[in-house]
Amino acid sequence: MQPGNYWLTDKDGDWTISTQGKEGPTGMEYLVGFPSKEFINTNNSYGYGCGCILSEASxxxxxxxxxxxFKALPLRVCKTDPSLREKTEEIENVMNDN
Structure with a gap:
């Protein structure tokens, strides 16, 4: 079991990938880290990055x-994507409040 909380936010909303103490989905091994310059640490191990996940979802x-x-992408890709602009701003506001 891989510890940690992982979420995906896209134009359709927020999706849970895994939560601490529960088994994650098959394929968690694809979620390798982001390059340090492309990951915003907000506190401890929490933060956010930009990436593309090919997945199945409920x-x-x-x-x-x-x-x-999974492919990590430069942060600017998500920040400049018109379909993600509102979500990106929302995430930044929540993370900056913590």
């Missing part, structure tokens, strides 16, 4: 059920 539970691939 629309009902808003959970990622299987991960097929």
């Amino acid at each position: 629309k009902e539970s808003k959970e990622i059920t299987r991960i097929f691939n």
Whole structure:
């Protein structure tokens, strides 16, 4: 079991990948770290980055059920994506409040 909390935010909302103490979906090994300059640490091990995940998900539970691939992307990709602009600002505001 891999400890930690992982979420994905995209244009459709927030998705749970895994939560501490629970088994994550098949394919967690694809979630390798972000380059340090492309990850914003907010406190302890928490923070955010930008990436693309190829996955299966449950629309009902808003959970990622299987991960097929992951690619870390430069933060600017998410920050300048018009479909993510509102979500990116929301995440930054929440993280900066902590």
